[in-house]
Amino acid sequence: METALWWVRADARLHDNTALVAAAEADELLPVFVVDPRQYGERAYGGQRSFAFQKTGAYRARFRRETIADLRESLDDEGSGLLVREGRPGEVVPEVAAAVDADVVHFQALPAPEEREAARAVVSALGDAGVRTESHWTSTLHHVADLPEGVQGIDDTFTPFRQSVESDSRVREPLPEPELPPTPDLGRLDGGHGAFPTLDDLGLERPEYDDRGVLAFEGGETAGLDRLEAYVWEGDHLRAYKRTRNGLLGADYSSKLSPWLAAGCLSPRYVKREVDRYEAERVANDSTYWLLFELRWRDFMAFQTAKHGGQFFARNGIREREDIDWADPGSDPAAREQFERWKRGETGIPFVDANVRELNATGFMSNRGRQNVASVLANSLRIDWRRGAAYFETQLVDYDPCSNYGNWAYVAGVGNDSRDSAFDVVEQAKRYDEDGEYVRHWLPELRGLPPGYVHEPWKMDPEEQAAYGVVLGEDYPEPMVDLEASDEPFR
Incomplete structure (x- = not known):
């Protein structure tokens, strides 16, 4: 009798899953998902010039909880099951393996440093216990x-x-769903099959669906x-x-x-x-x-x-640029105020503010929006790009470490490709939101503005502001940066 564990990571599916297919060849199979507390709450970014940020926000936590519930239901329908435990994978997976006398643990290989370190800890502990491990590239x-x-x-x-x-x-070719063997006796495991913690348990407020999303x-x-x-x-x-x-x-x-x-x-x-x-x-x-x-x-x-590896997430990026004087919100009060306004969608640049408010209200933002929002923070304000990328990590329902930080570094000029990636935000707004419908959708205070001013309200004179009911500094913020002046070439 061979007993296998499938350590579920970012592969919560039955279709085309190499790790699951391999694990299902055993006589007994126990799927295990580990809720790592290091993925929640305020955490350090790590590395040089580190800072603290909220690791996972409510939108992604809710999505993850729903994902694990769906996986459990699918496994139950196939006569299997899912064990959920809280703790560090390097401790939890070996404990579960020992409790069911597992012979092998199959798991997904992931490319980012945090995920690779978690895998190393699991492999090391299991190796010491004489349990085989097999990683599978599935992402x-x-x-x-x-x-x-x-x-x-x-x-x-x-x-x-x-x-x-x-x-x-x-x-x-994608792999078919395998037939799943029975689960081993869980008599030596306390706490039953366990459950993903509630958002309250994670210290997060449950977000309501915003029908503007x-x-x-x-x-x-x-x-x-x-x-x-x-x-x-x-x-x-x-x-x-x-x-x-x-x-x-x-x-x-x-x-x-x-x-x-x-x-x-x-x-x-x-x-x-x-x-x-x-x-x-x-x-x-x-x-x-x-x-x-x-x-x-x-x-x-x-x-x-x-x-x-880690250089992908460093402030000077894979291009190791030392020629950019990044502003640090942790030590620079002016940069801190700008960063907080950027996070609230109060920059005074309508296209940026609309996108950030959509992110804050729904956990999602279009790719076009992400590029422009990132460009203003990194290229116009010259605030440490990692701060913005980390804020996206918190908020995005579709956060992926590689795509998120890679695209931010690209826009900031420290990542892939050597071309100037600063965006003309006003031109982009006029091109992709020609009549201002998107801006008005998320910035109701600007609904009365015509297309000529909805993307550039700062061009209104005081009489026009009064006539349209949008007084800058009262009804809507003054722009926090002169986009034309900030568009000088940085590279």
């Missing part, structure tokens, strides 16, 4: 073993990477598969994805698959198979290609994180 479209030049050989610029994997790599994101594999079905097949939105993906309002301007991909509720290989089927049955065009393009950008950030 990206392309398998790490199929990279033409390996992780260390990939280019630090996206286009060469994309061209390389498109021409010289392959995407493996683009989608009510519900955690779990079931909801993720439903969303894919609704977007691709029922709504037939994939055929126009490239044209609509920079939208700002509504559920279907983009796929909105990112929360389920980040939590591992959806396999990117399964998404590709659905795209391939859509191309065969309906249409193959630049939109179907572009969804795969975006999945490869996600891959790029994951492999870059694996390549560069």
